[in-house]
Amino acid sequence: MKRIITYFYAFLLVALMTGCSKTDYLNAIPNNSVALVSMDVGKMNGIDNQTLLKALLHVSNLNTSGIDVSAPVYLFESADGNLGLCAKGDDASDLQKTLDNLASKGICQRLKEHRDCQFTLLNNAWAIGFSDDAVLVMGPVTATSYTNLRSQMAKYLRQSEEKGILHSRLYERLDSIDGAMKMVARVD
Numbered sequence: 001m002k003r004i005i006t007y008f009y010a011f012l013l014v015a016l017m018t019g020c021s022k023t024d025y026l027n028a029i030p031n032n033s034v035a036l037v038s039m040d041v042g043k044m045n046g047i048d049n050q051t052l053l054k055a056l057l058h059v060s061n062l063n064t065s066g067i068d069v070s071a072p073v074y075l076f077e078s079a080d081g082n083l084g085l086c087a088k089g090d091d092a093s094d095l096q097k098t099l100d101n102l103a104s105k106g107i108c109q110r111l112k113e114h115r116d117c118q119f120t121l122l123n124n125a126w127a128i129g130f131s132d133d134a135v136l137v138m139g140p141v142t143a144t145s146y147t148n149l150r151s152q153m154a155k156y157l158r159q160s161e162e163k164g165i166l167h168s169r170l171y172e173r174l175d176s177i178d179g180a181m182k183m184v185a186r187v188d
Helices: 002-019 024-028 052-056 090-103 145-157 167-176
Strands: 033-039 073-077 081-087 112-114 117-122 125-131 134-139 180-185
Touching: 002 052, 024 081, 024 117, 081 112, 090 117, 090 125, 112 145, 117 145, 134 145, 167 180
Parallel strands: none
Antiparallel strands: 033 073, 033 180, 073 081, 081 134, 112 117, 117 125, 125 134
8 A cells, every 4th residue: 555655646746847847838839830049048148138028028127027037038930921939937927017017108908818818919010928838929910910810829828749849840950959049940
């Protein structure tokens, strides 16, 4: 009986340790992307390495923005030509406060829930969606095509690891390169 209980606790410990991977947020990147750029902002030198995210979110301090800046940020181009940015979510309530602040300034629309994710349109050009794990920015998008892109992004934010970028040759190649900023692309 002790052996069964020991095995049960060992199994439970392994399940808990593997259940929350540091790469869960990458599942939001479509596996059929044609280009992928990884920026490890913690390892980048020179200019302010958080400039892109600060400019996009109109914030001066990313530590309270709801985005985990210790994890790499990924830029990608989806197969349908949309440009995207994927970052690891740190605190959904902080991100919601950041976007509510932008909405009060007229920079983006008020957040709306769609398929268990939160969405807004930034500067009438960029769709932002987030879940507990990932922050996804895609566009440019017109106001009329925003609804379709939002549905596509909700699908990306909820997709399994098998449908995300982690199981693609593009990611395998990117992961084999060493550096703070790296890029791979597929040519047809």
